[in-house]
Amino acid sequence: MTSSVEQARSLERALRGALRGEVDFGTAQRAVYAYDASNYRQVPLGVVKPASSDDVRAAVALAREHGVPVLARGAGTSIGGQAVSPGALVLDLRARFAGVTEVDPQARTARVLPGTVLDSLQAAARPHGLVFGPDPSTHSRCTLGGMIGNDSCGPHSVVWGRTADNVRSLDLLLADGTELTVSGPLSADERAQLLRGTPGRAGELLRGLHALAEQNLGTLRQDFPQLPRRVSGYALDALLPERGFDLARALTGTEGTCALLLGATVALAPLPSRRVLVVAGYADESATAEAVLELLPLRPLTAEGMGGDLVPGGLAGLTGPGGWLLLEAEAGDHARAVERAVRAQGAAVAVVEDPVAQRAVWRVREAAAGTATRAPDGSEAWPGWEDTAVPPERLAGYLRELRELMAAHGLQGTPFGHFGEGCVHLRIDFDLDRPQNGRFRGFLTGAADLVVRHGGSLSGEHGDGQARGELLARMYPPRVIELFGAFKALWDPANLLNPGNLVDPRPFDADLRQPALRRELFPELTLTLVDGARRCVGVGACVTDDPATVMCPSYAVTREERHSTRGRARLLGELLRGDLVTDGWRSREVREALDLCFACKACASDCPVHVDMATYKSEFLHRFYRHRPRPRIHWTLGGLPRNLRLLRALRLGRPVGALARSRFGPLLAWLAGTTRQRPLPPIPARAFTEGTITEGAAGAGSGGRPVLLWPDTFGNHLQPEVLRAATTVLRRFGFRPVLPQGPVCCGLTQTTTGRLDAARRTRDRTLRTLAPLLDADPQLPIVVLEPSCAAELRAPHSPLADRVRTFAELLDEQLDRVPELVAALAVQGKPESKPDSKPESKPDSKPSALVQTHCHQHAVLGTDADRRLAARLGLDLRQLPPSCCGLAGDFGFEPGHEAVSVAAAERVLLPALRAEPDATVLADGFSCRTQIAQLADGRRALHLAEWLERMLPQEPLSDI
Structure with missing residues (x-):
C-alpha cells in the first residue's frame, strides 16, 4: 500500500511540474472517473487534462517511467x-485538447x-454543405478520439459508413514515445516504399505488422466475418494486401490499447439540403427487421428500429405498433419512394417534414439507451449485451431466438438499434446485485454463441471492452486470438495502454459496480440516494456541449465532471460504497x-433516466448537517417564509x-450569511395579504367561480x-380569488437547504390551514403563480398535486367561458413601447415578448398551456432557448457562488436580452426576475399575470 501511495505522489508531483494542463489525483476526481456508461467500476490512479500534444507526450513519458498504465478518455x-x-493514469482529452x-x-x-x-465538427462542416457521416446518439458530447477508438457508427452509417470508413489518417503516439502517422489503403508501390523508407522504431513496427499479415493470409481471409457492422476484436484483415495494408482502418476500433491519438484527418460527405422522416409502425421488432430488408434497396439515409415498449406513448401521432422504423430520406422523389414502399407493406405511416418535429422524434431514439434501463414497472435493466450485429437478412431470426433465450433465463429487454445494418442495442434486467448466481454468465455465453451461429459480431459498434473481451474466443478461433495478442505486442510491448481490454481481458462478470449498492442494506431515507446512485447509467446527457440546454448548468460553467449530474451520482455511489469515499x-x-x-431539477426531466439531483442533494444535506452547525444562509434564506412574516409582525x-x-x-x-456582492431583494411596505386589494378576495364579495390564490412567499x-x-x-376572467385563512407554504426553501423535517412540519401546518376550504369545495383549484412553489406542490408526495394549476394552465382551461373577453384581448392588446424608444413592432402586429x-x-x-394561451389570445411569446438564469433561489446569494451564478446567466439569458434591449421580457419565476433586474442593468421582467393585466380592456364587458 505504501509503495503504491508513494508511486502516486511521485507521479503527481512530476506531472504538476511538467504539464500546463490540469493534474488531479484527489479522491473525488478518481471516483467520478472510475465509471463510464458500462456496468463496471475501475478506480484510476489519477486524472490529467492535457492542454496540448506536448502535455500528452510528457504525461505518457512520466507514466512510462513510473510503470503506470495509461487510458485515453x-x-x-x-x-x-x-x-x-x-490504477491507470486517465488522460481526459475532451477537457482541453480539442478543436x-x-x-x-x-x-x-x-x-x-x-x-x-x-x-463541433458538424458545426464546422455545415457551412460548407458537408457532414461527418457517423453520428451516434451521443453526438452532443462524444469525441472524435472516442469514436475512432471504438469505431462508432450511428443511424446514418447505413449510407455513410462507420467511423473506420471515414478515417483518412491518424497521428499516433506510442507508449514508448514513438510518433508516426498512418493512413488509408496503399498501392503496392506505396506500401513497399513505406516499409523500406521508414526508419527507427516506426519502421520496425510497420515491417512487423506487414510480416504478421503476410504470414497469416489464410487466417485473415477466412476467419473474419464479412458484415457491415463487424467491430469486435482488431480489424487485422485490413492489413491484407488486397485491402491496401490499411493501417488507419486497422487502428480504428482498438480502444486505446495500441496507440494514443494526437490528431486525425477524417472524410466528410455532402449534406442533403432537406430531409424527410418517414415513421413506420409494425407488429413487433421481428416484423420490423423483415420489413427493412425490402426497403434497403431504396438507400434510405437511416433505417433505425425500436421495440414498441420504448415508446408507449407512440411516435409522430401514431400509437399501437409493437415495432418502429425511422426512415430518413432526401426530400422529394426519394422520400416519396420510401413512403410508397412502406405503405405497400401495410405499415402504419407518418411523414414528418418539419425539422423541429423530426428533431423531437430523433430525441426519443437518442434517449433510448437511457430509457431502456427502466421498464414500465420500474424494474432496472442494464447494458451487457449491447451492439451485437448480424447480417441484416438474419436479423429477424436472430431477434426471435434472442427473445427465446432471454425467456429461458427469466430475463427481459426491449431491442432497438440500426436494423438496416443488423445492429441491435439491448438493455436487459440482469440481477447484477448477485452476478455470481450464474445467470449473467450463462446468458451472455449463450447469447455470444447465438450471434456467432447467425454469422454475426459480438459488437456492431462502440467496441468490446470488458463486457465482450472475454467472449471474443467464442467468436474467433484460437489462431485469431493469438494474432490479436501479437498485434498489440507490436504496438505496445510493455502493455501500458488500456491493459485488460481485448487482449488478456478481465472477466466480464468481475468489477461490477452494482453489488455494493444493495437497497436492503440502507435505511428508508437513504433508499432515494441508493436509487440515484444506481439509476445513472452514464450516457452523459448532462455533459453535452450544447449551450442552450438546462441540464446541467453548473457543469456547463465549470466543465468539471464532478459538477455534472453524472459525476454527482457517481460520488453518491462511492459514499454508499464506502471504500474510496470513507467518511x-x-x-x-x-x-x-x-x-x-x-x-x-432539469435532470429530473432531461436526464434519460430521470436522475433527480435536487432531491438527492436535499437528502444529503439533511444528513450532512445532522447534529452539526449549519451555514447561516440555511436559517435566513432557507427560513425565508417565517423570517419575512416575523419581520412584518415586528414592523422591521x-x-x-x-x-x-x-x-x-x-x-x-x-449576519445573514449571504454574499456581499449581491444585494438582497427590497421588502415592500405591505405584503399582498395586508393590502386593501384583497378585500373581497378572501371569500366575500361578488360571484364567480372560486379559485384559491396561493400567496407564495x-x-x-x-x-x-x-x-x-x-x-x-382572474376577476376579469370570471373567477373569485379566495385566500387561505392563514400563512401557507410549500416548504421549498427548507427542502433545498436539507431541512427536511422542518419542511415536513411546514407542509403539515399548511394542510391544516387549507383543510376548511378544501373540505368545503373538493373541486377548488389552487392557482400558484411562482413556478418553484407550483412544482413543489405538484411533487408526488403532495396531496395537493391534482388541484394545483399555474396561472397559464388555469386560464387555458377556462378561456371558453369568457369568449367576449378573449376576443377583446386579442383585438385590444397593443405592443408596448418604452419612453424614448422605438415601438417593439407595428401597431397592428401581435403583442410580443421574450419568455x-x-x-x-x-x-x-x-x-404547453402557456403556448396554447398565447395562441388563443393572439400573443407572440418567443421562448428564449432553455437555460438556467443562474440565481436558482438561494444559490446565487450564497458566498462563493457569485461567479458561477453570473456565468450561468451569461450562457444564454443575458446575451439574448442584450440582443433585444427594447423587448418586453416575461419571467414567471421570482429568481429569474431578480437575476434579470440585478444583471441586466435593472431591466424589469414581468410575470405573465402582470403583462395580461396591462393589456386587459379598461371598459367593462358584458357577460363576463
Whole structure:
C-alpha cells in the first residue's frame, strides 16, 4: 500500500511540474472517473487534462517511467468498460485538447484533435454543405478520439459508413514515445516504399505488422466475418494486401490499447439540403427487421428500429405498433419512394417534414439507451449485451431466438438499434446485485454463441471492452486470438495502454459496480440516494456541449465532471460504497460536488433516466448537517417564509430593507450569511395579504367561480404587485380569488437547504390551514403563480398535486367561458413601447415578448398551456432557448457562488436580452426576475399575470 501511495505522489508531483494542463489525483476526481456508461467500476490512479500534444507526450513519458498504465478518455460514454482502467493514469482529452483545426471543402476532409466533440465538427462542416457521416446518439458530447477508438457508427452509417470508413489518417503516439502517422489503403508501390523508407522504431513496427499479415493470409481471409457492422476484436484483415495494408482502418476500433491519438484527418460527405422522416409502425421488432430488408434497396439515409415498449406513448401521432422504423430520406422523389414502399407493406405511416418535429422524434431514439434501463414497472435493466450485429437478412431470426433465450433465463429487454445494418442495442434486467448466481454468465455465453451461429459480431459498434473481451474466443478461433495478442505486442510491448481490454481481458462478470449498492442494506431515507446512485447509467446527457440546454448548468460553467449530474451520482455511489469515499455522510468530496448543484431539477426531466439531483442533494444535506452547525444562509434564506412574516409582525421589513441598501449592507449580508456582492431583494411596505386589494378576495364579495390564490412567499412579501395583477386578471376572467385563512407554504426553501423535517412540519401546518376550504369545495383549484412553489406542490408526495394549476394552465382551461373577453384581448392588446424608444413592432402586429422559462417549470410543469394561451389570445411569446438564469433561489446569494451564478446567466439569458434591449421580457419565476433586474442593468421582467393585466380592456364587458 505504501509503495503504491508513494508511486502516486511521485507521479503527481512530476506531472504538476511538467504539464500546463490540469493534474488531479484527489479522491473525488478518481471516483467520478472510475465509471463510464458500462456496468463496471475501475478506480484510476489519477486524472490529467492535457492542454496540448506536448502535455500528452510528457504525461505518457512520466507514466512510462513510473510503470503506470495509461487510458485515453473522451466523454466517458463507452458501454463496454473500455473507458475505465484500474490504477491507470486517465488522460481526459475532451477537457482541453480539442478543436477542428482545418476543413478542406475541396478534398471533403477535416483535421481534428482527439477531444473534439462530434457536434463541433458538424458545426464546422455545415457551412460548407458537408457532414461527418457517423453520428451516434451521443453526438452532443462524444469525441472524435472516442469514436475512432471504438469505431462508432450511428443511424446514418447505413449510407455513410462507420467511423473506420471515414478515417483518412491518424497521428499516433506510442507508449514508448514513438510518433508516426498512418493512413488509408496503399498501392503496392506505396506500401513497399513505406516499409523500406521508414526508419527507427516506426519502421520496425510497420515491417512487423506487414510480416504478421503476410504470414497469416489464410487466417485473415477466412476467419473474419464479412458484415457491415463487424467491430469486435482488431480489424487485422485490413492489413491484407488486397485491402491496401490499411493501417488507419486497422487502428480504428482498438480502444486505446495500441496507440494514443494526437490528431486525425477524417472524410466528410455532402449534406442533403432537406430531409424527410418517414415513421413506420409494425407488429413487433421481428416484423420490423423483415420489413427493412425490402426497403434497403431504396438507400434510405437511416433505417433505425425500436421495440414498441420504448415508446408507449407512440411516435409522430401514431400509437399501437409493437415495432418502429425511422426512415430518413432526401426530400422529394426519394422520400416519396420510401413512403410508397412502406405503405405497400401495410405499415402504419407518418411523414414528418418539419425539422423541429423530426428533431423531437430523433430525441426519443437518442434517449433510448437511457430509457431502456427502466421498464414500465420500474424494474432496472442494464447494458451487457449491447451492439451485437448480424447480417441484416438474419436479423429477424436472430431477434426471435434472442427473445427465446432471454425467456429461458427469466430475463427481459426491449431491442432497438440500426436494423438496416443488423445492429441491435439491448438493455436487459440482469440481477447484477448477485452476478455470481450464474445467470449473467450463462446468458451472455449463450447469447455470444447465438450471434456467432447467425454469422454475426459480438459488437456492431462502440467496441468490446470488458463486457465482450472475454467472449471474443467464442467468436474467433484460437489462431485469431493469438494474432490479436501479437498485434498489440507490436504496438505496445510493455502493455501500458488500456491493459485488460481485448487482449488478456478481465472477466466480464468481475468489477461490477452494482453489488455494493444493495437497497436492503440502507435505511428508508437513504433508499432515494441508493436509487440515484444506481439509476445513472452514464450516457452523459448532462455533459453535452450544447449551450442552450438546462441540464446541467453548473457543469456547463465549470466543465468539471464532478459538477455534472453524472459525476454527482457517481460520488453518491462511492459514499454508499464506502471504500474510496470513507467518511460517509460527512464526506467533503460529496458536499463540495453538491455545493454547486443549482437544484434546478432539469435532470429530473432531461436526464434519460430521470436522475433527480435536487432531491438527492436535499437528502444529503439533511444528513450532512445532522447534529452539526449549519451555514447561516440555511436559517435566513432557507427560513425565508417565517423570517419575512416575523419581520412584518415586528414592523422591521422596511428598516431592514433600507439597512441592506445602506453602507451597513455588507454587515447585514454577513449576519445573514449571504454574499456581499449581491444585494438582497427590497421588502415592500405591505405584503399582498395586508393590502386593501384583497378585500373581497378572501371569500366575500361578488360571484364567480372560486379559485384559491396561493400567496407564495416571494409574491406575498417581496413582489406583491404580481399577486395583485393576478387578482385583477382572474376577476376579469370570471373567477373569485379566495385566500387561505392563514400563512401557507410549500416548504421549498427548507427542502433545498436539507431541512427536511422542518419542511415536513411546514407542509403539515399548511394542510391544516387549507383543510376548511378544501373540505368545503373538493373541486377548488389552487392557482400558484411562482413556478418553484407550483412544482413543489405538484411533487408526488403532495396531496395537493391534482388541484394545483399555474396561472397559464388555469386560464387555458377556462378561456371558453369568457369568449367576449378573449376576443377583446386579442383585438385590444397593443405592443408596448418604452419612453424614448422605438415601438417593439407595428401597431397592428401581435403583442410580443421574450419568455424566460423557470427551470422548475421546464422540468416539472411544462409550457404547453402557456403556448396554447398565447395562441388563443393572439400573443407572440418567443421562448428564449432553455437555460438556467443562474440565481436558482438561494444559490446565487450564497458566498462563493457569485461567479458561477453570473456565468450561468451569461450562457444564454443575458446575451439574448442584450440582443433585444427594447423587448418586453416575461419571467414567471421570482429568481429569474431578480437575476434579470440585478444583471441586466435593472431591466424589469414581468410575470405573465402582470403583462395580461396591462393589456386587459379598461371598459367593462358584458357577460363576463
